Amino acid sequence: MADEPSDPSPLNDVVDDYAPRQDALEWATAELAAGRTFEHLTARLITTGWSQSDAAEIVEEARQQTRHYRGAVTREQIVRASNRRYRQAMTGGWFVGFPIVAAAMRLIHSLASLASLRRRPRGPNDFHT
Numbered sequence: 001m002a003d004e005p006s007d008p009s010p011l012n013d014v015v016d017d018y019a020p021r022q023d024a025l026e027w028a029t030a031e032l033a034a035g036r037t038f039e040h041l042t043a044r045l046i047t048t049g050w051s052q053s054d055a056a057e058i059v060e061e062a063r064q065q066t067r068h069y070r071g072a073v074t075r076e077q078i079v080r081a082s083n084r085r086y087r088q089a090m091t092g093g094w095f096v097g098f099p100i101v102a103a104a105m106r107l108i109h110s111l112a113s114l115a116s117l118r119r120r121p122r123g124p125n126d127f128h129t
Helices: 018-033 038-047 052-065 075-090 093-097 099-119
Strands: none
């Protein structure tokens, strides 16, 4: 049998918790989709042995993954749609040769972009979910 090295490797202390963390994340995502609260999930994770900080991280990641179930709209989604409409408005095609028509088209697209933002239902948690 080989002798143990006198200076043990720090890698011996590394714990691989990837699989259990993924299982906990999948469980938390399913529970959030089913309507459970963040506090309930955090408490359940803590009682099953996760630390407070790990439980909070798992619930936060599950919250981000289930935004669409709760009807939340992210800033990224709004900016992407707005940029798409802006690019469509700026590519005037043959209207570029007619400045008044091109300006009118851009104005219509700008108003449509503004109207699409106002059409979204506003709730108490729109920007905090």
